[in-house]
Amino acid sequence: MLVLGIESSCDETGAAIVKDGRYLLANVVASQTEIHERYGGVVPEVASRQQLAAILPVIETALQQAHCRWEDIEAVAATYGPGLAGSLLVGLTVGKTLALARDLPFLGVNHLEAHIYANWLRQAPDTDLQTDASETESAYLPGDPLFPLICLVVSGAHSELVLMRDHTDYLLLGRTRDDAAGEAFDKVARILGLGYPGGPAIQRAARLAEEELRQQRLPVRNPYRLPRAWLRGTYDFSFSGLKTAMLHLAEGLVADQQPGRPLPSGGRQVSRYTTMGSEAARRGQVHIGLLAAGFQEAIVDVLAVKTRMAAQEYHVRQVLLAGGVAANVALRARLEEELTPLGIRLQYPPIEFCTDNAAMVAAAAFFHRLHGEQHDLDLDVEPNLSL
Numbered sequence: 001m002l003v004l005g006i007e008s009s010c011d012e013t014g015a016a017i018v019k020d021g022r023y024l025l026a027n028v029v030a031s032q033t034e035i036h037e038r039y040g041g042v043v044p045e046v047a048s049r050q051q052l053a054a055i056l057p058v059i060e061t062a063l064q065q066a067h068c069r070w071e072d073i074e075a076v077a078a079t080y081g082p083g084l085a086g087s088l089l090v091g092l093t094v095g096k097t098l099a100l101a102r103d104l105p106f107l108g109v110n111h112l113e114a115h116i117y118a119n120w121l122r123q124a125p126d127t128d129l130q131t132d133a134s135e136t137e138s139a140y141l142p143g144d145p146l147f148p149l150i151c152l153v154v155s156g157a158h159s160e161l162v163l164m165r166d167h168t169d170y171l172l173l174g175r176t177r178d179d180a181a182g183e184a185f186d187k188v189a190r191i192l193g194l195g196y197p198g199g200p201a202i203q204r205a206a207r208l209a210e211e212e213l214r215q216q217r218l219p220v221r222n223p224y225r226l227p228r229a230w231l232r233g234t235y236d237f238s239f240s241g242l243k244t245a246m247l248h249l250a251e252g253l254v255a256d257q258q259p260g261r262p263l264p265s266g267g268r269q270v271s272r273y274t275t276m277g278s279e280a281a282r283r284g285q286v287h288i289g290l291l292a293a294g295f296q297e298a299i300v301d302v303l304a305v306k307t308r309m310a311a312q313e314y315h316v317r318q319v320l321l322a323g324g325v326a327a328n329v330a331l332r333a334r335l336e337e338e339l340t341p342l343g344i345r346l347q348y349p350p351i352e353f354c355t356d357n358a359a360m361v362a363a364a365a366f367f368h369r370l371h372g373e374q375h376d377l378d379l380d381v382e383p384n385l386s387l
């Protein structure tokens with residue numbers, strides 16, 4: 001079964017064609033990151049306008065890339081929430097319209113569920129569309145994640161720990177009480193003057209600072225020990241205290257380096273280092289990098305330990321990572337460290353399928369379609385949709 005997936009929940013416009021919920025025939029993403037970089041975050045009105053400009057070319061390109069005709073497509077799926085209302089509306093409306101025009105079943109997909117299903121994606125062995133459907137049109141194939149499993153969904157807007165007992169069956173164990181993990185990365189990157197999106201910027205700054213210490217044969221020990229909110233007895237998360245601690249540390253850092261100057265009101269000021277002499281600037285960058293590393297370590301610590309505890313409590317043999325923050329190398333390594341000694345397998349999607357894309361939307365839709373599900377065409381966007 002070939003599904004055309006459409007994703008437009010935030011600032012990425014995606015179209016993809018996926019066979020049997022797993023095999024990638026085409027995956028096209030138009031990103032607006034460069035536009036929003038100027039503002040230090042996503043501007044909703046700008047995002048929806050860009051979605052509108054990109055959506056049709058992206059779908060056309062996906063069809064060309066897959067070498068398939070409309071007649072080959074058996075269902076159309078689009079994200080209907082959670083996300084930015086204006087952005088969601090573009091992909092959902094186009095998806096429903098295409099389904100109506102082509103007389104195809106339409107499926108609205110939950111964006112969080114799509115992130116989880118990125119773990120089922122793999123390269124197609126060949127682009128032969130004619131293979132016997134009974135061979136691959138199945139809910140369980142070798143190489144698929146094994147149920148029951150625990151999934152940590154960490155994106156720009158969500159941090160959720162989920163028990164998945166079977167396809168499309170979710171039990172929410174915990175969620176963030178304030179900032180999402182990705183949001184914390186983005187806000188802290190802003191405090192440190194590292195730019196947007198924050199996750200990759202923090203990861204890079206932390207790595208460069210640690211390399212610098214290694215080069216100078218200094219111990220790679222982080223002087224910044226940041227607070228962790230464990231919220232014991234629950235699987236909920238909280239990252240706002242960590243963010244505030246970062247703000248205070250960043251202010252103190254500028255004050256230390258520039259005695260006599262008043263404390264800056266916002267963390268953005270830390271980037272003033274770049275205007276100093278080259279040696280001071282370099283030292284400043286190392287400090288910022290170590291702060292970034294301390295922050296990353298704190299957030300990764302809490303995510304990894306709570307995920308491991310959930311995996312133990314529910315006796316699962318497999319843990320999945322999903323969402324933009326799943327691209328974080330430190331998080332993957334730390335989780336591996338927690339889970340491998342227990343014989344629990346960790347799986348995460350390749351980096352391009354961690355952040356927003358439409359292939360994951362098509363994958364999630366396939367497993368709903370297997371049960372004959374479809375949505376009416378009056379389905380509306382749900383910006384606050386949960387799992």
Ligand code: KG4
Binds near residue numbers: 182
């Ligand atoms: O899933 P996603 O593309 O969009 C949402 O559904 O929100 O996630 C975007 C988030 C951003 O907050 C971004 O900073 C974060 O994922 N992110 C990362 C990394 N790459 C992206 N966070 C930490 N480390 C990364 N390498």
Ligand code: ZN
Binds near residue numbers: 115
């Ligand atoms: Zn996402």
